[in-house]
Amino acid sequence: MKLDRRYFLTLASAVIGSPVLAVGQNSSDTTALFLSAASDSDDQHWVIGFELVDGKSAEKFRHLLPARAHHIAVHEALGVFVVIARRPGNYLWVGDLHSGEPLAEITVPVDRHLYGHGVFSEDGRHFYAPENAWQLINGDSGRVVAWQVSRDSQGFSMVRAGDFPSYGTGPHELLLKPDQNTLVVANGGIRTHPERPREKLNIPSMEPSLVYMDAVTGELQEQHMLDAEYHQASIRHIDQNASGQIVIGMQYEGEPFARAPLLALHEQDKPLQLLWAPEPQQGQMKQYIGSVRYDRSGRFFAASSPRGNMISFWDVATGEMIKSLRSRDGCGLCAIEQGFLFTAGSGRITQYDMVRDEIEALNSGSFGKVFWDNHLSMIAR
Amino acid sequence: MVYNENRSQLKSPVMKNLYSCICMLAALILPTLVFAQASEDWTRVNLSVTDNHVIPGYISLENAAAGMATAAQSFCRSPNAAGLEAFRNGFHNSMDAWQQIQHIQFGPITYFNWNFRIHYWPDEKGTGARQLDDLIDSMNSDSLAKDNFASESVGVQGFPALERLLFDDESLLAFQEDNYRCQVAQAIALNISDIASGVSQRWRDEFRTTIENADERGFFESAEDATIDFLKAQIEPVRRIQQQKVEEVIGDSAARARIRRAESWRSNRSLRNLRLNVLALENLFSGNEGQAVALGAVLMSEDRTLISEAFLTLKMRLEAAPDSIEEALDADDGYARLQQIAAGLDDLFEAFEAGLKNTDLYLGFNSLDGD
Numbered sequence: 201m202k203l204d205r206r207y208f209l210t211l212a213s214a215v216i217g218s219p220v221l222a223v224g225q226n227s228s229d230t231t232a233l234f235l236s237a238a239s240d241s242d243d244q245h246w247v248i249g250f251e252l253v254d255g256k257s258a259e260k261f262r263h264l265l266p267a268r269a270h271h272i273a274v275h276e277a278l279g280v281f282v283v284i285a286r287r288p289g290n291y292l293w294v295g296d297l298h299s300g301e302p303l304a305e306i307t308v309p310v311d312r313h314l315y316g317h318g319v320f321s322e323d324g325r326h327f328y329a330p331e332n333a334w335q336l337i338n339g340d341s342g343r344v345v346a347w348q349v350s351r352d353s354q355g356f357s358m359v360r361a362g363d364f365p366s367y368g369t370g371p372h373e374l375l376l377k378p379d380q381n382t383l384v385v386a387n388g389g390i391r392t393h394p395e396r397p398r399e400k401l402n403i404p405s406m407e408p409s410l411v412y413m414d415a416v417t418g419e420l421q422e423q424h425m426l427d428a429e430y431h432q433a434s435i436r437h438i439d440q441n442a443s444g445q446i447v448i449g450m451q452y453e454g455e456p457f458a459r460a461p462l463l464a465l466h467e468q469d470k471p472l473q474l475l476w477a478p479e480p481q482q483g484q485m486k487q488y489i490g491s492v493r494y495d496r497s498g499r500f501f502a503a504s505s506p507r508g509n510m511i512s513f514w515d516v517a518t519g520e521m522i523k524s525l526r527s528r529d530g531c532g533l534c535a536i537e538q539g540f541l542f543t544a545g546s547g548r549i550t551q552y553d554m555v556r557d558e559i560e561a562l563n564s565g566s567f568g569k570v571f572w573d574n575h576l577s578m579i580a581r
Numbered sequence: 582m583v584y585n586e587n588r589s590q591l592k593s594p595v596m597k598n599l600y601s602c603i604c605m606l607a608a609l610i611l612p613t614l615v616f617a618q619a620s621e622d623w624t625r626v627n628l629s630v631t632d633n634h635v636i637p638g639y640i641s642l643e644n645a646a647a648g649m650a651t652a653a654q655s656f657c658r659s660p661n662a663a664g665l666e667a668f669r670n671g672f673h674n675s676m677d678a679w680q681q682i683q684h685i686q687f688g689p690i691t692y693f694n695w696n697f698r699i700h701y702w703p704d705e706k707g708t709g710a711r712q713l714d715d716l717i718d719s720m721n722s723d724s725l726a727k728d729n730f731a732s733e734s735v736g737v738q739g740f741p742a743l744e745r746l747l748f749d750d751e752s753l754l755a756f757q758e759d760n761y762r763c764q765v766a767q768a769i770a771l772n773i774s775d776i777a778s779g780v781s782q783r784w785r786d787e788f789r790t791t792i793e794n795a796d797e798r799g800f801f802e803s804a805e806d807a808t809i810d811f812l813k814a815q816i817e818p819v820r821r822i823q824q825q826k827v828e829e830v831i832g833d834s835a836a837r838a839r840i841r842r843a844e845s846w847r848s849n850r851s852l853r854n855l856r857l858n859v860l861a862l863e864n865l866f867s868g869n870e871g872q873a874v875a876l877g878a879v880l881m882s883e884d885r886t887l888i889s890e891a892f893l894t895l896k897m898r899l900e901a902a903p904d905s906i907e908e909a910l911d912a913d914d915g916y917a918r919l920q921q922i923a924a925g926l927d928d929l930f931e932a933f934e935a936g937l938k939n940t941d942l943y944l945g946f947n948s949l950d951g952d
Contacts, residue, residue, distance in 0.1 A: 241938070270952060286952060287952060316952060372952075436952075456697065457694050457697035457698075457701065457735045479692075479693070480691075480692055480693075483691065483692070483693075483694065484691070509806075526799075526800055526801055526802050526806070527802065528802055528806050528809065528943075529943075529945055545943075545945065546943050547943065548802070559797060561797065561802075569941065569943075571943070574952060
C-alpha cells in the first residue's frame with residue numbers, strides 16, 4: 201500500500217515540526233543506543249546493545265541471559281537498563297547503559313513470576329513491573345510491584361517497596377502517565393500457571409481490561425473493558441503520546457476467522473475507541489499485534505503484526521491506517537527521527553522514513569544469526 | 582465410486598516404482614543445481630513452484646469444484662440415487678483437489694476468509710453442525726443467495742458442512758423430503774466453486790506477478806521472503822497433519838482412538854486425504870518429472886536425500902493403509918500402522934528441520950510463540 205500523497209505534507213509538518221516529546225529527542229539517532237533481547241539458534245538468550253553508524257547497525261555489547269527475555273526498560277540519568285524476563289521467567293537483569301556491563305541480577309519471590317514488561321519513573325527512583333501471584337487461583341493473581349531504585353557510590357540497588365493488585369489477570373505492558381502519579385496497566389485477561397508455562401487456562405471466560413491506578417497507593421482509578429462480544433481480545437501492549445493518549449495493541453484468542461478488534465485508542469475518562477484497518481490488512485494482521493509505539497510527534501503510531509509479517513502505520517487524528525509494510529516476523533518498534541526502526545525475529549533491522557516514505561534494511565550481519573525478541577528500546581547518549 | 586479408481590492407481594506397484602524413480606531422479610537432478618542464494622535464484626525457485634505446483638493445483642480445484650456445482654444443480658432439480666452418486670463423486674473430486682493444495686496458506690487463499698470458508702476444520706466446538714441445523718430449520722431462501730451465503734458463518738460454507746449433508750445413510754430421503762435442504766447443499770457447492778475460482782484467478786492474474794517481482798518495494802521483503810512462505814507451506818503442514826489428522830484421532834491407545842476426530846470420517850476418506858497431502862507435499866519438494874527446479878533446491882543435497890527417503894518411507898506406510906481410518910482401526914495391526922504413519926510424519930518433519938538448520942533460512946520466531 202502506498203502512502204497517500206496528501207499525507208506527505210501532513211507527515212512532514214507533524215513529524216518534523218513537533219515539540220520535544222521524548223528523552224533524547226533532539227539528539228541525533230546516530231548516537232542513540234538501541235537495546236533488545238535476542239535469541240540464537242543454539243537457544244541461548246542475549247541482551248544486545250547496538251548503535252546506528254553510517255546507516256548501519258553496529259553492535260556495542262551483548263550479554264548472556266539466564267532465560268529468554270522480553271522488554272528492556274531504560275533510564276538515562278541512572279545510566280541503567282533492566283532486562284525483564286519473559287513469562288514465566290523470574291529475573292530482572294540490570295546493566296550499565298554505557299559499558300553494557302552487568303550491575304545486578306534480581307529474582308522475584310518463588311511464588312511469583314514476571315510478564316516481560318516494566319517501567320521506570322521519570323526521576324528514576326521507582327521501577328514498576330507486573331507479576332503473577334500464580335497461587336491465587338481464585339483471586340486476582342495480577343499484581344503490580346513497585347521497586348525502590350538507587351544508584352550511587354555504594355552501587356546499584358532495587359528493593360520491593362509496594363505490591364498492588366493489577367485489577368485483572370495477566371497484566372502485561374504498563375506505563376506511567378506524564379504526571380508520574382498514575383500507572384496505566386494492560387491486563388491481558390489470560391490466566392496461566394508456571395507448571396504449564398505456555399498454556400492459556402481461561403480463554404472462554406477471559407476478561408481483559410485497561411486500568412488506571414494510583415502509582416503510590418495502588419488505588420484503582422479507572423477500569424475499561426471491551427464490549428462483551430470482544431472479551432477474547434487480550435489487551436497486551438500500550439504506549440502513550442505527550443498528551444496522555446494511550447494506544448492499545450490486542451491479541452485475539454477467539455475463533456481464527458472472527459473479525460476482532462486489534463487496536464484501540466484511549467483517553468482518560470473516555471470510552472475506548474476501536475480502530476479497524478481496511479481489508480485485506482485487517483485480516484493480514486492474523487488477529488495479533490505484538491507491539492505498538494507512537495512516533496515522535498505523537499500524531500502517528502506503528503503497530504507490528506509478527507504473525508501477519510506486517511507493520512501498519514496509523515494517524516490518530518483520523519483513526520485510520522495510512523500505510524502497511526511487509527516485515528517477516530517484524531515485532532520490535534522504536535520511534536526515531538522521521539519514522540521508526542523495527543527489528544524482526546528473522547534478524548532484520550529496518551528503518552522506515554515516514555516523511556520520505558523510504559524503507560532501508562540495515563546490515564545486521566555483524567550480529568551473527570540472532571532472532572530479535574518482541575520489543576526494541578532506545579536511549580540517546 | 583470414481584475416486585476408488587484413483588486410489589487403486591495410487592497404490593499400484595507401478596506407482597510405487599514411479600515414486601522411487603522420482604526420488605532417484607530428484608536426487609540426480611537437484612544436486613547439479615548451483616544455488617547461489619542470489620535474488621534471481623530465489624525467484625527462479627518461486628516461479629517454478631508457482632507454475633508447476635500452485636497454479637495447476639488451484640486450477641484442478643477450480644475445475645473439480647465447478648463440476649461438483651453442476652452436479653449439485655442437476656441433483657436438486659430431481660433428487661434421485663444416480664444424481665446423489667454424481668454429487669458425491671463431485672465432492673470427492675473436489676476434496677481430492679483441495680487436499681493437494683490445502684498446504685498453501687498464504688496469498689489469495691487468505692483473502693476474504695476464503696481459507697476458513699472453504700474448509701473450517703477441526704471444528705472443536707462443533708459449532709458448524711449447530712449452525713447448519715439452524716440454517717436448514719430457517720427455510721430462508723434469501724440466506725442462500727450467492728452474496729448473502731458468503732457472509733453466513735464459516736461453519737456452513739465449506740466442505741465439512743457439505744459432507745455432513747451428503748454422506749448419511751438417509752441423505753437421499755432427506756433431500757427428497759426437504760427441497761430446502763438440497764438448496765443448502767447446492768449453495769455450499771456453488772460457494773466452494775466460487776472460492777476455488779477466485780483463488781485460482783487471483784494467483785494467475787495477480788499473485789504470480791507479486792511472486793515474480795518480489796523485492797523490498799512490493800508485497801514481499803525480498804524474493805527470499807517469498808521462498809520462506811513456500812517453505813512454511815512445505816514444512817508446517819507436516820507437523821499439523823501429524824497432530825491433527827493422526828495423533829488427535831488415535832490418542833494414547835487403541836481404546837482411546839476417536840474416529841470422529843478424523844478429517845472427512847463421514848465420507849470415509851480420512852487416510853485418502855492424508856495420502857494426497859503427502860503426495861502433494863512431495864511434489865512441492867521434488868517437482869514433476871522434467872521440472873527444472875523445485876523447492877528442495879534451497880536445501881543442501883545431503884539433506885534433500887534424507888528428506889526424499891523420509892517421504893518414501895512415509896508413502897509406503899500410507900499406501901499399505903485403507904482409505905478410511907475406521908477401516909484401518911478395525912484391522913488387527915491397524916493401530917500400530919497408524920502409529921507408524923504418525924512416526925513417519927515426525928521423521929519427515931525432523932528431516933526438514935535438520936535441513937533448515939544447515940541453511941540461513943528462518944521460518945519463524947516471534948510469530949510462532951508470541952507474548
